Amino acid sequence: MTATVLSTTEVELEVVLEQKEVIADGVVLLTLRHPGDEPLPEWAPGAHIDLLLRENLVRQYSLCGDPANRAVFQVAVRREQAGRGGSAHVHDELAAGDLVRVRGPRNNFRLVEAPRYLFVAGGIGITPLLPMISAAEQRGADWRLVYGGRTQASMPFADELVARFGDRVSLRPADSGSSLELRKLLKRPGRGTAIYCCGPESLLAExxxxxxxxxxxxxxERFAAAAPADAGPATAFDVELARSGITIRVPENRSILDAVEDAGAPAMSSCREGICGTCETxxxxxxxxxxxxxxxxxxxxTGETMMICVSRACGSRLVLDL
Incomplete structure (x- = not known):
């Protein structure tokens, strides 16, 4: 077993799939443990890890367990019928006892300090909110959760949340005629309220x-990329890689990341959609x-960093710390 240190907080290592259990219709919970029973890297609510399932098949999943439990990572994965193969691999091919390569944790969805919180989840979007809810409860903050899905049977952790927190949790399964009613929920959230929302793109856009x-x-936090409303045309430009000492041409039909990889320069990447933060440069x-x-x-x-997997240059040249 080898571990690669990527930064002060992010590592790549091999873990054991200790348990795989069905927790809702179409959803499995993976419990991952260090093969030597060593503590796993620290993480905070909102963090996710990459599962390196096979070559060119890397997917990001939110950590949904207890950050204080350094013995395991837990992620929940919904089978996406129109997906690109990641969830199907998890559901059909991974089994207890398998070794899985993981990378992270990485956190682009941190829980801010606030006197009150409104959590809004759609389907599998509940996963990053679970440790946030526990943290808000421990802090004594005022909070509530509104959680929607197609059916209650398809909504992971729904019954446990209601049993634990009672009327702080409002379930809105669509098959019962319920909806999230964002127009009412977000009409006036109140002073000091932090709103955390995760789920399908339609929910986030609304x-x-x-x-x-x-x-x-x-x-x-998005699980899929949103189409940028203000993106300009994809024109060619030059990129100077300051640490590598080379300048590369990025054509109209290629990303900066593609061009960097073609040049043999080192660059980290994962989602290639501008949603995970791995390639931030x-x-x-x-x-x-x-x-x-x-x-x-x-x-x-500020223009201090960019995601080189999707973003481009406004002018004819960029200089990057690569």
Whole structure:
């Protein structure tokens, strides 16, 4: 068993799939343990890990267990019928006792300090919110969860949440005629309320629309990339790799990441969709054309970093810390 240190907080290592159990219709919970029973890396609510399932098949899943339990990682995976093979691999091919390569943890969805929280989950989007809810409860914060899905049987952890927290949890399965009613939920969240929302793109886009007057209160995490509304045309440009000492041409039909890899320069990547943060790279000169679904408006305004898997250049040249 080997472990590769990627940063001060992120590692790549092999773990054992200790248990795989069905916890809802179409959803399995994976419990992963270090093969030598050593403590796993620390993480905080909102973190996710990469599962390196096989060559060119890497998927990100939110950690949904207890951050204080360093013995295991837990992730829940829904089978996506129209997916690209990751969830099918997890459901059909992984079995207890298998060795699985993981990378992380990485956290782009941190829980901020707030006196009150509104958690909004759609389907498997409940997973990153579970440790957040526990943390909010431990802090004595005022919080509530509104959780929707197709059917209650397809909503993982629904029964446990109601049993543990009672009327702080509102379940809204669509087959019972319920809906999340974001127009009412987000009409006026109240002073000091932090809103955390995770689920399908339709839910997140609606939440962003409803929160346009208090956008700073809303925190979202995407499982799929959102189409950038303000992306310019995909023109060619040059990228200087400051540490590698080379300049490469990025054509119209290729990403910076593709061009960097073609040149043999080292660069980390995972989702290749601008949602996981693995390829975030420091910009030393030039203006990025941000096309990711991760950086905040203030992050984009500074232009200090960019996701090289999807973002491009506003001008003819960028200098990157690669």
């Amino acid at each position: 939440a962003e629309k409803r929160c346009h007057r208090w956008r700073s209160a809303l925190h979202v 420091r910009v030393l000169d030039g203006t990025p054309d941000h096309r990711d679904s991760l950086l905040t408006a203030s992050d984009r305004a």
